[in-house]
Amino acid sequence: MNRLFIVVGVIGWFVLSDVGASYSEPYLPTDDAQVLERLSLRASDPITRELETLRADLRRDPRNLATAVTLAARYIEQGRSEGDPRFLGRAEAVLSPWWSEPTPPPAVLLLRATIRQNAHEFDLALTDLDKVLAVQPTNAQAWLTKASILQVQARYDDARRACRRLARLAASHVLLGCLGDLAGVTGQSAKSRAVLQSVLADPGLSGRERIWIATILAETAARTGAVRDAEQAFVEAFKVGIKDQYLLGVYADFLLDLRRYRDVVSLLRSETRVDGLLLRLAIAEQALNLPELRNHTAELAARFAAARERGTTVHVREEARFALALSGDSKRALSLARENWNVQREPADARLLLECALIARSRAAARPALDWMKHARVEDIHLQRLARQFQEVAL
């Protein structure tokens, strides 16, 4: 009988709930002093002046190889420290006069390999490096970059061979860092840790090199469950005082494994610009039931969507972890984790694949990672725990 009243009520409710819907509409700022954007470089920074000088030189003479290579290398470095991939695009543009030549000069090939490696075009990057090494077999940079790509692809024997070529070409700690990282993953963690520890004792290491070695040591210790040693190595890396996103990421993972969520939040609270760090922050916020979680999850989803829209797939590892841990879409997480495993095969990638496969109760999906563990004799307590779970639950 009162149906009509209900109808009117429902319409009213609809209207009220619709009132608040907000749309992202472009606007005209009203305050002249409103800061719209913060740039990663200030005009007063010495690096800005250097970049400007190089750009001006290059505008006068765009085919000057030496200037182009220096500028491109600066851009790549800048991209690394700011976490801004725009700098890689700029480096590529600077190298464009040689980029599409059948045989670009070795210096260009080397930088192109670095840029391609960042786009996860690993095979193309390796081809470039082999071309460099064919003409310059003593190019240490090319051997090191090659080793790092081969390691990510889990081609450990090839990677080890590339590392060994560094023996007479670079300082000994570069060789030891290269081999130590490999050994830590492939069943020789004790030896690796001893060697890396002794390398750290060398006071002649540069800041970046110290961070590099200490981070490898920390990761290796953490994988074997030596929590105290890992913590100590992390402290050593942070003591250098240079901000390093990779270090922040692996330290956050270490803390997450120890359920030290509050430490993760205070470590990453102001690091929301970097997708991978925001992801870890959100995982900690979820565990602590913090109100910021909602916004951060929405922000991450938007960023992954924006990256997909441009057709790039560099974030697959992060996206899989996001789907698994935050958006609760385990089916999508598994398919992303498998997609990721086809490109990158590091312990973190294996762990993601095993976790997703376990939820899906699919031994077939886990098979590649389980085989890899056995074959490479991987030492990692988290991976071993997951592998045991696969044996325990009858699938």
Added chain:
Amino acid sequence: MRPLLVIAWLLVGLPAWAHKPSDSYLSLSIRNDHIEGRWDIALRDLDNAVGLDGDGNGELTWREVRNKHDEIRAYALSRLMLSADLQACATQVLEQLVDHHTDGAYSVLRFRSDCGRTIQRLHVDYRLLFDIDAQHKGLLRLTQDGQTGTAIFSRESPAQTFSMATRSRWTESARFIHEGIRHIWLGFDHVLFLLALLLPAVLVRVDGRWQAVADFSAVWWSVVNTVTAFTVAHSLTLSLAALDMVRLPSRFVESTIAASVVLAGIGNLYPMMIARRWVIAFGFGLIHGFGFAAVLTDLGLTQDSLLLSLVGFNIGVELGQIVIVAAFVPLAYLIRRSWSYPRLILTGGSLAVIAVALIWFTERAFDLQLFASP
């Protein structure tokens, strides 16, 4: 090169980037012989291309961006060529705004390109930033007649051609009829106005009290009068506005529409105020017509199909209206004798209508947002 040595190693395992690489967002709406466009370009990229940071402090303020609007416009327009069937379209930037995407603030250029002919094949030549950022991409959203397609411009494929779907007159009219129906159903202000006017249609005032109408024919004529008055009035102003003969500011129109709903509700509570309901329906129907016209204009009108779209849209509005009346009146007639009709439904319903419309009115007249989004 030594510093790069270790950096190259660590780059492999970087925990994803702080931003995605550079993208711009270009959306083009094809409107017969011209294109309405919106182009979002990152301030970070514009700074790299034309230099925005006037004081060099690493912060881009609105003043700095505004001071460079001429340079931004000139730079952007020199990097985008639109042509229809091999003839270049003349592009004009209408305004420059600001918006935020996941990786920071963007300058938003709204523009209009006149092609001087019906666009059948649109050629887009996009050259933004490729010379200084080889990984830049232009993400295009192309809209025509409510259908949207996407494409990506990159350094490798900077120029693309799109064929426009040609539609028959019938599908075109059908689309406008559909839009008309959709608008009356989703435009709650029109529905509420109509319902408020129809609520007392099954009752009659006798000695200052509501009584149920005895037979259906009285109800029928009362409804027909009201609905016809509303229809004639809004069709009249809809046509005048769509043909660009009369123009009213949209804030005034929207506020008055809200006010009309409030008044219609009050009229039910104080029936003495209103002698003839159809006069109200006609008077405010005039203003509702301007509201419909705004929607119709947003849908994109072209000169050659203006009349067809107008008629189609109007038919759609009337069809939608008839459905609402047909659903409401018989139901009201059936329950008109119940105790609750005058009290709960007429009084309560009118109060609810007034409350909702007052919120609209306040928001529209004073440009406020009373209910924040959750």
